[in-house]
Amino acid sequence: MGEPGWNNHKETGGLFEYLFSHWFNSHLTFQQTFRYEESKANFSYATSFQPQTGTDAHGNTFKPTKGTQYEAGLKYKPRGFDALFTASAFHIDQTNVLTQDPDNPDFSIQSGKVTSKGFEVSAQANVTKDLRFIASYTYDDARYSSSNDTAIPYYYDPTSDSVGYHMRAGTATSLQGKYVNAVPRNMTSLFVNYALPRGMVRGLEFNFGVRYVGWTYANTANSFKVPAFILFDTGMRYDFGEATAFLKGLVGQVTISNLTNKYYITSCATTQCYIGQGRRVYGNLSYRW
Numbered sequence: 001m002g003e004p005g006w007n008n009h010k011e012t013g014g015l016f017e018y019l020f021s022h023w024f025n026s027h028l029t030f031q032q033t034f035r036y037e038e039s040k041a042n043f044s045y046a047t048s049f050q051p052q053t054g055t056d057a058h059g060n061t062f063k064p065t066k067g068t069q070y071e072a073g074l075k076y077k078p079r080g081f082d083a084l085f086t087a088s089a090f091h092i093d094q095t096n097v098l099t100q101d102p103d104n105p106d107f108s109i110q111s112g113k114v115t116s117k118g119f120e121v122s123a124q125a126n127v128t129k130d131l132r133f134i135a136s137y138t139y140d141d142a143r144y145s146s147s148n149d150t151a152i153p154y155y156y157d158p159t160s161d162s163v164g165y166h167m168r169a170g171t172a173t174s175l176q177g178k179y180v181n182a183v184p185r186n187m188t189s190l191f192v193n194y195a196l197p198r199g200m201v202r203g204l205e206f207n208f209g210v211r212y213v214g215w216t217y218a219n220t221a222n223s224f225k226v227p228a229f230i231l232f233d234t235g236m237r238y239d240f241g242e243a244t245a246f247l248k249g250l251v252g253q254v255t256i257s258n259l260t261n262k263y264y265i266t267s268c269a270t271t272q273c274y275i276g277q278g279r280r281v282y283g284n285l286s287y288r289w
Contacts, residue, residue: 002175005161008138011177018167026046026119026263027132028137029285030102038078038079038155039074039075039076039077039146040074040075040076040078041072041073041074041075042071042074043070043071043073043082043258044069044070044071044085045068045069045070045071047066047067047068047069048067048068048211049064049065049066049067050064050065050067051064052065052068052096052098052110052152054108054221054277055107056101056107056108057101057104059155059277060080061272062096062098062108062110063068063096064092064096064108065092065094065095065096065097065098066094066095066096067092067093067094067095067178067187067207068092068093069091069092069093070090070091070092071088071089071090071091072088072089073086073087073088073089074086074087074088074275081125081273082095082125083123083124083125083126084123084124084125084196085121085122085123086120086121086122086123087119087120087121088119088120088121088197089117089119089120090116090117090118090119090120090158091115091117092112092116093113093115094113094114094115094116094119095112095113095114095146096110096111097113097144098110098111099111099144099149099151099175099220100150100151100219100220100259102150102151102152102172105269105271109149111144111147111149111175112144112146112147112148112149112175112176113144113145113146113147114143114144114145114147114180115142115143115145116140116141116142116143116180116183117140117141117250118138118139118141118185119138120134120136120137120138120139120200121136121137122134122135122137123128123135124289128269129195130194130195130196130197131192131193131194131195132193132194132226133190133191133192133193134189134190134191135170135188135189135190135191136188136189137187137188138186138187138188138272139186140183140184140185140187141185142177142179142180142183143177143178143179143180144175144176144177144178144180144220145176145177146176147174147175147176148176149174149175150172150174150175151153151171151172151173151175151178151219151220151221152169152171152172152173152176153169153170153171153173153219153221153222153223154167154168154170154220154221154223154224155167155170155223155224156168156224157170157264159162167271170223173217173221175220175221178217178220178221178222179217179221179222180217181216181217181218181219181222181267182216182217182218182226182267183216184194184213184214184215184216184228185214186212186214186228187211187212187213187214188211188212189209189211190209190210190280191207191208192207192208192209193205193206193207194206194207202242202243203238203239203240203241203242203243204236204237204238204239205236205237205238205239206236207231207235207236207237208232208233208234209232210230210231210232210233211230211231211232211233212228212229212230212287213228213229213230213231214228215227215228216267218267218268218269218273219268219269224268225265226265226266226273227264227265229262229264229265229276230262231257231258231262231264231276232258232259232260233256233257233258233259234255234256234259235253235254235255235256235266236253236254237252237253238249238251238252239251240252249287249288249289250285250287251285251286251287251288252283252284252285252286253283253284253285253286254281254282254284255281255282255283255284256279256280256281257277257279257280258277258278258279258280259266259279261279262276263278264276265274
């Protein structure tokens with residue numbers, strides 16, 4: 001019920017990876033790859049369908065969501081430098097997408113077509129034998145490209161007390177051309193890992209990461225936005241096998257996500273917003289043989 005959730009990808013990984021894994025349980029796929037020295041280019045085409053659960057306000061079941069996806073990509077691995085650079089462009093069309101019912105906000109309806117197009121670039125490199133980094137950037141333009149449905153915009157109004165909230169309803173507007181709510185157009189991340197030289201403390205590594213998620217529209221009518229946010233992560237890893245052969249295969253790791261305990265909003269609906277995960281500290285001890 002309500003507006004579908006698109007926000008999990010914003011904290012966990014690349015947006016294109018999220019779109020592909022959630023939209024394309026493909027039953028027809030074509031892929032062609034071309035190689036030239038250290039470069040590799042590829043093109044793929046896929047179609048999909050995904051059954052939808054639940055019903056609308058009138059008890060009618062939803063039709064499966066169908067889609068087509070085109071992707072063209074390039075990978076480049078330079079000579080004499082331990083690095084990999086990738087770039088890809090994608091175009092995804094979906095039909096029968098679930099959106100919030102303007103007349104019954106606790107239920108969903110199926111709109112016409114959503115088109116998502118953009119690109120993703122990434123780089124990873126071992127700068128030295130002790131220093132490694134991974135960086136990525138994603139741009140995604142996701143809109144309702146064809147729809148006969150409407151959406152009701154809501155605005156903050158401290159003088160209004162509609163259904164217990166300071167929100168005022170506006171005039172219904174066409175859904176066509178509106179951005180898909182909760183999908184950021186810009187997202188980037190950087191991860192750095194540094195291993196202390198063997199002459200200092202063998203087996204000890206430190207890592208640091210930063211994630212940026214751009215602003216999103218909070219509702220399908222695009223009447224207000226959820227602000228962009230930046231999160232910092234850090235951690236350390238120790239390989240006990242570097243200290244003594246007896247402990248070979250034993251690795252300990254401590255990670256802190258949202259290091260500054262930043263307060264941020266991941267997404268909103270008409271009358272409520274969802275707070276992001278606060279600072280979290282967790283450890284892991286593993287043994288491999």
